[in-house]
Amino acid sequence: MNQTGGARLLVLGLGNVLCGDDGAGVEAVRRLLLAYDPPDTVRVLDGGTLGLSLMGLFEPGDEVLLVDAIRAEAPYGTLVRLEADDVAPAMRERLSVHQVGVVDLLDALRLLDCLPARLTLLGLVPRTLELGLERSAEVEASLPHLVEAVAEEIRRAGHAMRARSIDEAPLQDRNGDCLARVVGL
Numbered sequence: 001m002n003q004t005g006g007a008r009l010l011v012l013g014l015g016n017v018l019c020g021d022d023g024a025g026v027e028a029v030r031r032l033l034l035a036y037d038p039p040d041t042v043r044v045l046d047g048g049t050l051g052l053s054l055m056g057l058f059e060p061g062d063e064v065l066l067v068d069a070i071r072a073e074a075p076y077g078t079l080v081r082l083e084a085d086d087v088a089p090a091m092r093e094r095l096s097v098h099q100v101g102v103v104d105l106l107d108a109l110r111l112l113d114c115l116p117a118r119l120t121l122l123g124l125v126p127r128t129l130e131l132g133l134e135r136s137a138e139v140e141a142s143l144p145h146l147v148e149a150v151a152e153e154i155r156r157a158g159h160a161m162r163a164r165s166i167d168e169a170p171l172q173d174r175n176g177d178c179l180a181r182v183v184g185l
Contacts, residue, residue, distance in 0.1 A: 007061045007063045007117050007118070008041050008042070008043070008059065008062050008063070009041065009042045009062065009159055010042075010043050010057060010058065010059075010063070010064045010065070011029060011032075011038075011042060011043065011045070011064075011065045011067065011154065012025075012045055012046075012047035012054065012064065013025040013026040013027070013028055013029030013045070013047060013048075013067045014026065014047045014049075014066055014068040015069055016049050017048075017133065018131060018132070018133065019129050019130065019131055020126070020129055020130050020132050020133075020136065021076075021127055021136050021139040022129045023069075024067075024068070024069045024123065024124050024139050024146065025068035025123060026046050026047075026048060028146045028147050028150060029044050029067055030046070031147045032044060032150055035151070035163060035164060036151055036162065036164060037161075037162045038154065038161060039159055039160050039161075041159050042154055042159045045057065049101065051105055052104050052108060053101075054105055055105060058114060060114060061117050062116055062117065063117050063119075064116035064118070065120045065121075065122065065150065065154070065157075066102070066121045066122070067123060068102075068123045069124060069126040070090055070124065070125060071125070075125065076125050076136060076139065077124055077125060077127070077136070077138030077141060078124065078125045078142070079123075079124060079142065079145055079149055080122070080123055080124070080125060081120065081121070081122050082120070083120050086121075087106070087120070088103060088106050090121060091106065091121070118157070120153060122146065123146070124139050124143070124146055127139060
């Protein structure tokens, strides 16, 4: 339960970091964990391209925030927020193969009557989904706004988000994965 007695929150960064802007969701949650210390009521995870393999992460009553690249009629790098019944159709407008898995995941959760208590999708409109580690200038410039939008969404759900100082930024996330520490010269 969060500080208001509500549900736990699962934040899943989705996408393929090897396909340009498609990895924006994964990068956003990585940066979120560098900038903030989420409470125990919030799980922030890299869901990558795992699709149906993510089913075990969903718990009854949880709220879920998906972070991903989102196709929309808007300029590249635009922040998009969708809720509830608008999420699945947006994921069906597939950008890459991983989104088929996310749609399958949502369909499976619906069939099992295990859909999250609240489902939100936050993301950026991608410019390029080509093979490569580089994100477009538009998406790269908008990533800090996406990170702050995710943090605000977590707060809006009733969970405290404490900003980290540069000295306490983690070298590892909660999964034990190494994180880069940005150090000014």
